Amino acid sequence: MTEHAYPNTQSKKKGIFFFLMKARATKPGETYGVPGQGDTLLLSLGSIAGIIFLWWLVTSMGWIKPLFLPGPGAVLGKFVDVWNNGFTNTPFLEHVAVSGARVFGAFLLACLVGIPLGIAMGMSPFIRGVFDPPIEFYRPIPPLAYLPLMIIWFGIGETSKVLLIFLSVLAPVALGARSGVKSAAIEQVHAAYSFGASRWQVMRHVILPSALPEILTAMRIGIGFGWTTLVAAEMVAATEGLGYMVLSASQFLQTSTVIMGIIVIAIIAYAFDLLMRFVERRVVPWKGRM
Amino acid sequence: MGLNIRQASVIYPSADGRPPVEALRKIDLEIVNDDFVVALGASGCGKSTLLSLIAGFLSPSSGEILLDGSQVQGPGADRAVVFQKHALLPWLNVIDNVAFGLKLQGVDEARRYEIARGFIKLLGLGDFETSRVYSLSGGMQQRVGIARALTCDPKVLLMDEPLGALDALTREKAQELILNIWSSTHKSVFFITHSVEEALFMGTKLIVMSPRPGRIAHRFDLPFSRQFLGGTPAREVKASREFIALREEVLKIIFSDEEAAA
Ligand SMILES: Nc1ncnc2c1ncn2[C@@H]1O[C@H](COP(=O)(O)OP(=O)(O)OP(=O)(O)O)[C@@H](O)[C@H]1O
Ligand SMILES: [Mg+2]
Numbered sequence: 001m002t003e004h005a006y007p008n009t010q011s012k013k014k015g016i017f018f019f020l021m022k023a024r025a026t027k028p029g030e031t032y033g034v035p036g037q038g039d040t041l042l043l044s045l046g047s048i049a050g051i052i053f054l055w056w057l058v059t060s061m062g063w064i065k066p067l068f069l070p071g072p073g074a075v076l077g078k079f080v081d082v083w084n085n086g087f088t089n090t091p092f093l094e095h096v097a098v099s100g101a102r103v104f105g106a107f108l109l110a111c112l113v114g115i116p117l118g119i120a121m122g123m124s125p126f127i128r129g130v131f132d133p134p135i136e137f138y139r140p141i142p143p144l145a146y147l148p149l150m151i152i153w154f155g156i157g158e159t160s161k162v163l164l165i166f167l168s169v170l171a172p173v174a175l176g177a178r179s180g181v182k183s184a185a186i187e188q189v190h191a192a193y194s195f196g197a198s199r200w201q202v203m204r205h206v207i208l209p210s211a212l213p214e215i216l217t218a219m220r221i222g223i224g225f226g227w228t229t230l231v232a233a234e235m236v237a238a239t240e241g242l243g244y245m246v247l248s249a250s251q252f253l254q255t256s257t258v259i260m261g262i263i264v265i266a267i268i269a270y271a272f273d274l275l276m277r278f279v280e281r282r283v284v285p286w287k288g289r290m
Numbered sequence: 291m292g293l294n295i296r297q298a299s300v301i302y303p304s305a306d307g308r309p310p311v312e313a314l315r316k317i318d319l320e321i322v323n324d325d326f327v328v329a330l331g332a333s334g335c336g337k338s339t340l341l342s343l344i345a346g347f348l349s350p351s352s353g354e355i356l357l358d359g360s361q362v363q364g365p366g367a368d369r370a371v372v373f374q375k376h377a378l379l380p381w382l383n384v385i386d387n388v389a390f391g392l393k394l395q396g397v398d399e400a401r402r403y404e405i406a407r408g409f410i411k412l413l414g415l416g417d418f419e420t421s422r423v424y425s426l427s428g429g430m431q432q433r434v435g436i437a438r439a440l441t442c443d444p445k446v447l448l449m450d451e452p453l454g455a456l457d458a459l460t461r462e463k464a465q466e467l468i469l470n471i472w473s474s475t476h477k478s479v480f481f482i483t484h485s486v487e488e489a490l491f492m493g494t495k496l497i498v499m500s501p502r503p504g505r506i507a508h509r510f511d512l513p514f515s516r517q518f519l520g521g522t523p524a525r526e527v528k529a530s531r532e533f534i535a536l537r538e539e540v541l542k543i544i545f546s547d548e549e550a551a552a
Contacts, residue, residue: 186375191435194345195365195391195442205394274514286380289424 031289043150056280070256075263077258080266088238088248090250099242100268102158102233103226106165110222115215122211123203128178139171143229147236156173156237168229169222181213216280220273227269291358292322292478293446298353299506300339312503313339313421316353317464319497319525321446321508326472326479326515328493330540332547336504341450344480345371357445367395369481370439372449377435378423385410385419387434391442402441409437426507429460433467440471446478456482465492466524485539491528492515498540500547508543510536 026032058064059071066074082092121128138146143164154160184206192202215250234243242265250255280287300314313336321344329337342348343355346365357369364458367473369469370391378387385406386393392402408421422439423431432452439447451470453461465488472479483489488494493512500507518527527533 050424066504185376187373187375188379189349190345190365191373192372192390192394193347193365193436194367194369194448195394195438196365197394201394205390206379209379212381222460283380286422289380 019210026118034288045139067253067255070259074256075260078254078260079264082245082257082260088239092177094103095240095242095245096264096268099230099265101242102161103223103230106162107169107219107226108224108240109162109222109266110166110169110173111219112232113243114222115177118174118215118218119181119203119208119211122178122181123207131174135232138167139175143168144232151236161233161237161238164233165226165229166211168225172216173218173222173224176221177211177215180214181207184210184212213280213284220276223272223276224269226273230265264275292320292325292355293480295319295321295340295343296351296354296356298340298343299350300336300343300511314350315503315505317504317506321478321480322524324472324478324494326477326481326492326494326514328489328496328512329499330483330489330501330544331504331507332501332544333334333444333484335501335547336497337341337499338450338497338551339504341371341448341480341482344446345369345448349399355444367391367442367522368445370442370444372432372439372447373434373454374427374451375428375431378438380422380424382427383422384415384418384434387423387436388441395442405485409440409470412440413467431455432456432464435528436468441477441536446480447472449479449481451482451484453488455532459489462524466518468492469515469518480481486534486537486544487528489517490533490537496540498543507547508540510540512536 012123027036030037055069056072058070059066070078073121076176086211087095117131146167147160147164149248150160150164155165165166188206188210192206195206230241231243231246234241235247238244242261246258246265248259295317298314298317299312299462302311302312302313317340319327319340329340339348343350346355346362346369354512358428358485360370365371382390385403387404388410389397389402392405397405398403407419410416413436415430415433415437418426418430423434426434432455434454436449453464456464468479469492481489481492490512491514494515496508496510496512498508498510499504501503513532514527514530518524
């Protein structure tokens with residue numbers, strides 16, 4: 001046989017767009033053709049290293065002035081400094097704890113309210129009819145726009161901060177839960193009814209479990225909105241918190257503290273997202289497989 | 291006693307500007323004792339609609355469905371359904387899927403696992419009790435679905451193309467398995483299939499349906515499943531002259547329907 005007997009040798013070439021070509025056979029234990037399947041850890045580490053290198057390059061070559069972008073070393077130094085001495089007389093970890101409490105507290109509340117609400121909206125046309133307009137009305141408005149209202153109504157204390165974050169998380173979580181309700185195959189629902197299930201049992205044993213993947217995804221998206229809103233929330237009369245740290249440092253043109261704060265927020269958010277992905281793999285290993 | 295369908299009609303209302311569909315017109319059908327009723331017919335002739343009526347998912351536009359003399363109001367455990375696919379719950383393992391109906395009925399865990407184990411063995415899935423259902427082959431998943439329906443001890447077992455997605459060999463084995471279970475449990479069965487051979491082999495009664503409007507065009511009484519249960523090998527039953535003659539007759543009916551539709 002000659003080489004020409006194997007017309008497929010062409011497809012062995014891998015490029016960055018190889019995922020657009022026909023996929024090759026998978027290893028046992030994986031399912032062929034599941035979109036985006038594969039390990040990404042090494043690439044992610046490489047990507048982070050690349051960004052840091054680029055950052056180091058443009059700053060150490062003097063292409064960008066430190067006032068606009070301090071180098072990685074300066075930011076790291078700032079981190080050590082704030083870690084040891086605190087920021088505006090408050091220990092660093094307290095800033096983290098305060099912001100964490102605001103975001104996760106609001107997130108928890110939003111899940112407690114949003115998930116049942118979304119499910120109820122998915123299950124009942126009555127509740128959907130009632131709650132769809134208000135949610136769709138406020139959802140596209142940036143939190144900064146209704147921040148003044150929050151302050152007028154609830155003062156400058158903790159309530160308006162947590163409420164602002166809560167609102168930004170609520171909409172995506174509720175909408176995710178609502179569309180998750182549609183995930184159950186009609187055969188699954190019919191089968192349950194044909195075994196004598198009540199509506200409540202169908203919801204509890206069929207609708208809810210099959211909505212779980214989408215609810216978890218919605219929670220991941222929701223907490224992202226929460227972090228996004230944190231800085232806005234801490235614009236108001238805050239004396240501690242990561243958002244406060246970033247904002248007040250920017251007023252003094254302490255760019256290294258600003259960048260350091262941003263990175264800390266990003267790392268916490270990313271770590272939590274990794275945790276959620278881990279939970280997802282444990283709780284819904286069947287996602288997309290049936 | 292048993293199931294009685296009297297003059298049942300179903301008209302799906304018009305949608306998207308298309309005229310209403312008369313899916314079933316004045317169906318009369320009796321499924322009693324250990325009848326194994328098989329429905330056959332061209333695609334769209336109303337077989338699934340008929341099954342939905344019996345299951346209680348759909349109420350007839352006119353006519354009535356009686357189970358042991360009383361009107362069917364909605365779905366219930368006395369009429370368990372086996373679907374072609376997508377009906378298992380991937381977050382439960384095999385035994386929990388099989389025990390699912392019992393759980394819904396509030397049977398306590400020890401008891402329902404005991405019952406479920408019996409049916410899992412009966413369907414030859416003994417080694418897979420704790421497997422995830424999505425890791426099973428299509429044929430095995432289908433057996434899980436059948437075991438699950440049987441645990442509820444329904445009066446009537448409703449199956450909508452339960453073997454349609456299986457390969458020929460698995461399919462023949464599953465046919466024999468279902469017949470053996472049927473003869474040992476004495477249940478009434480309503481079974482939809484597209485395969486004429488399967489229909490003739492499995493049923494005690496065959497209804498051949500015609501579309502537009504959906505109606506029962508022909509009825510046959512079938513001896514073949516009893517021959518098989520009496521000891522004649524399945525292939526021998528299916529190769530008998532009587533079987534082949536009837537198969538050709540039914541095929542002719544169905545093809546003429548398909549042509550009339552085309
Ligand atoms: N929910 C519905 N709304 C409107 N029309 C429907 C609906 N379900 C079925 N029909 C129509 O009713 C007729 C019978 O459908 P049905 O699904 O009962 O056929 P079937 O015999 O099961 O077909 P198949 O063999 O392809 O499964 C078809 O013409 C179909 O288009
Ligand atoms: Mg059908």
